[in-house]
Amino acid sequence: MTEPQHPDETTDQQALLEREIALEQRHVDRVHAQLEVATASAKQVQAEGQSKFVTDRGNWMREEDGTALFERDAFAFQAAKRLAVLDAEHEGLVFGRLDLREEEHRYIGRIGVRDDDYEPLVIDWRAPAAEPFYRATANNPMDVIRRRVLRCRNDKVIGIEDDLLDDSVHTDLPVIGEGALMAALSRARGHQMKDIVATIQAQQDEAIRAPYQGVTVIAGGPGTGKTVVALHRAAYLLYSNRKRLEKGGVLVVGPSTVFMNYIERVLPSLGEDSVTLKSIGSVASDVLRTAVDRVDGAEAATLKGSLRMLPLLKRLVASPMVEYDEALQVRVSVKGEVLTLKADKLRRMRSELLATHRNNKSREVAEQAVVNSLWSRFPADEHDIDRDQFEELVTSQASFQMAMNAWWPKLSAPRVLARCADAELLGRVAGDLLDERERRVLADSFATTVGGDEDDERSAGWSVADIALLDELVSIIGPSPRSEEREESLFIEGGEAVQELVTTADILRDEREESLDDEPHNTFAHVLVDEAQDITPMQWRMLRRRGPQASWTLVGDPAQSSWPVPAETEQVMKELIGSAPHRTFRLTKNYRSPAEVFDLAAKVITPVFPEADLPEAVRSTGNQPVLAVTDRDGLMDALGEQVATLAEQVDGTIGIIVPPNLMRQVRRNASQQQQIVANLERCVVVTPLESKGLEYDGVLVVSPDDIVEQTPGRERVLYVALTRPTQRLTILDVDGKPGAWRRAL
């Protein structure tokens, strides 16, 4: 606890703070003035055209002056361009200052800016010269005496936090504040994630600046900064490998649209907008033209994510779309000879051909195989025609073309997958792959997905897990023509708007790839996967198609997995790494939840997942979590009461985490619940899966028993919900059954 201060002392400190703020403001003003000049000069360079410089260089100026000027202008131009990307509400271009030995000081910012003499006014946070800002510690000060964090709003300095790192050096540098990290962590949260560029910790910095090649794994428990670190890593990689990555593209994948909305401002606030952000349900929108967020029930999700689906899909493709009854046959008459290929033979031929060919790419090959087979049955020595004439006579017959259309139709992935609603067909093609119950779960799930016509509100539309299956099918059968796909996806979505974050990079890439009809996927040079522990084996296959040559950053925590077979996912990840160089960084400090909240969550996860990587909470608030109980009838009143209490206790956001079975009831009644309506701006109602990766100042977890029962990850998903608060946690137990989680407390 801090000692009460004498009034004079407080006034002195206030005066000191104001003096230091004024001093820093002068530098910030200088930077902004320089940027204005740079912007004007960059515009002029652009207007005059670089052609003058290139074609008439001799007349313009001496080579070395030219190079220096060109570099400076190019630098200024880049800075001005990236500045334009910075969010209007960004927290300041300049955010740090290092005071080093030998009276040297450096300013650190979101982008680098130089003065007219090419001297740095601000160093880009990603440049090697900025590294000590993040890495220096009292044990290893790296020549830094004082590290200062400037808090700015737009171009105004509004606060200062200092750390004295080397007290062995005599210095009269003033030291202000209690450290930037704690100040940042205790601020109220909004609905979007903010960058942490001013307070990145040494352990996190190592992960951010890790080499580009191969696979980088960022592991650690809840709230350790995995997501935010990974996003800063994307910005760092673009800085250090700009040519390669801007051209090849960077893809960031997260669990849901809600999550992508939550993180979407972080990269622009660092001056980067050339990254494509996609939720896992929209990764395949390049080939499927559809994006979804609906998740299946536990059993169906598990089945659809499993590698057992792979042979099933192949068999579905091999088994023809039209009922393969014995009436299907090729029957032609050539020179009076009647030649027939029966259904059985056609079925065998189709399977053999599909082992090496893709359906939509091989109609011609398939026809040739049939003609060959017929030719081998034709008594050629009795008739005076050659193979070419025979082919002509066969393929021009309407009966032949009709049979081919039935036997080898152009397939579309949605139509093939929709056939899974047919339990009888599943029995035929997957009798040895899935047991009866599994087949029923699958068929029921697809029956509601594609149940009837587009106006049928029972049709739920594709789920996130279906997307990976559709993508797999496109890869098995080959793409169908674009227009056909578009119609198809519109039909399946039933007119719902496609929700997806599309950046300029996305649009450009889309146009570029349109012509490559052989491999229709967008591909990227670097793929960053957040919540990687939840990526199912089928989804990994879908992701790998987007990065056949890519380097990867994988971010995850197995203890938060909602996938019931973590071993299967681990195996796929091992394959992904293969023999590529790889490195793992483990983040060990929890910057989100106070110790009181995290201790409770740790007690819930440890008995069921003893190997959980438990981080150490860096803060403690003294506020213990609250455990309230209600019966089902009183749920909405109890919920309203708890929200009202949380709203009084915390300044920022409130997350109400509700199990799927209670969601409809809560959503329907929320608008009549006065306490919720009064705090509408701050309240969000989400399912536990939707809360993945997000955080709220106050969290109300409703009915933990239902959360455990209704999600494939069981206690691991409850652990996710319990670790969302930055300040306060309330658990509202419905009916107060003594669930295992409760016994653990």
Ligand SMILES: Nc1ncnc2c1ncn2[C@@H]1O[C@H](COP(=O)(O)OP(=O)(O)OP(=O)(O)O)[C@@H](O)[C@H]1O
């Ligand atoms: N160095 C830091 N300075 C300030 N805030 C930080 C720092 N590191 C992390 N945070 C904050 O901690 C919170 C948790 O970060 P983040 O969401 O990235 O963690 P995570 O490991 O991905 O969590 P989870 O696995 O639970 O989703 C965020 O509010 C983030 O801004």
